[in-house]
Amino acid sequence: MISLKEYLNSGQTVLSNIVLANYRRIGMTNEEFLFWLQLYRHHQSGNDFPDLSIIAKDLEMEQQEIFALLNQLVQKQVIEIETLTDAFGKKNDRYNFEPIFDKLEQLMEQQQKKVVKKEQEDKVATLYRTFEEEFGRTLSPIQYQRIGQWLEEDRYSPELILLALKEAVLNQKYNFNYIDAILLNWEKNQINTKEQVDAERKRRKRHQMQKEAPQTKKLPEISLYNWLEGEE
Structure with missing residues (x-):
């Protein structure tokens, strides 16, 4: 031993x-x-x-x-x-x-790329599924193409597109042009994250409250906003 x-x-x-x-x-x-x-x-x-x-x-x-x-x-x-x-x-x-x-380092990088690619694919699949759930129907080929353009040509992240969809739903605007206007507005104002979207939403709510304050004492919890027209 x-x-x-x-x-x-x-x-x-x-x-x-x-x-x-x-x-x-x-x-x-x-x-x-x-x-x-x-x-x-x-x-x-x-x-x-x-x-x-x-x-x-x-x-x-x-x-x-x-x-x-x-x-x-x-x-x-x-x-x-x-x-x-x-x-x-x-x-x-x-x-x-x-x-x-x-x-081994190259292998780790390849594996990480595969993980990132899989996560991105899952996010895109969730994006399409969420659109169909909110619209209550299967999207048309043109609508699928429109979402693809947001992702591939405009380089909007799936998270940002989902936030734009949520914004449209809150305003009861089930319209792709409306969602596109939201995304263009955010791009113009360099809004790319959920935190920035939340900050912009609070800013617009304060702006709307200031406009409505002299007319009524009871303010709505959510102020609707027309992204196609913008602020006055």
Whole structure:
């Protein structure tokens, strides 16, 4: 049985769980990764170019198999063999482990792009569904095209279009031209977020209240606004 002292003196290999979870996704086999891990173990202990015969012995494999695994890792661009010259002019070989981390970074970026794309697709699907729910019917092809133009050509976010739809519903204007006027007004006034929309709504409500104050004491909770005409 290994003693505690022997256990502590043997050192540890520290490796991110990202590598463990994704080495197959960047094209490495289990056998290649185990060999790479042995190289990395020596690297962390300060030996950047370990004797492959030692690794072959640890893995109980033939040296020919080890050389084949090394060649596969180089071909798959997850490791590089570099020759460096020290201050005394002596050349030394070493294994460069940066390529695998570059590949993992690219993989993470691709996965993040997929997540963002999926979220955007879900938001667009929700946008179309909400329009049909509010209008109480299936939208016409022209109306689908109009929403597509807001998204693709005008670059309005799904969230902003939903806010414009809500504004139209509050004013009981189930009209695409009316919604378009809202979006154009917001674009003109650089209104792009829910917080900015809420602030604009409060501003218009105060403006409407000031206009109506001399005429009546009881003010409506929601002041309707005609986006097609604008403020007087």
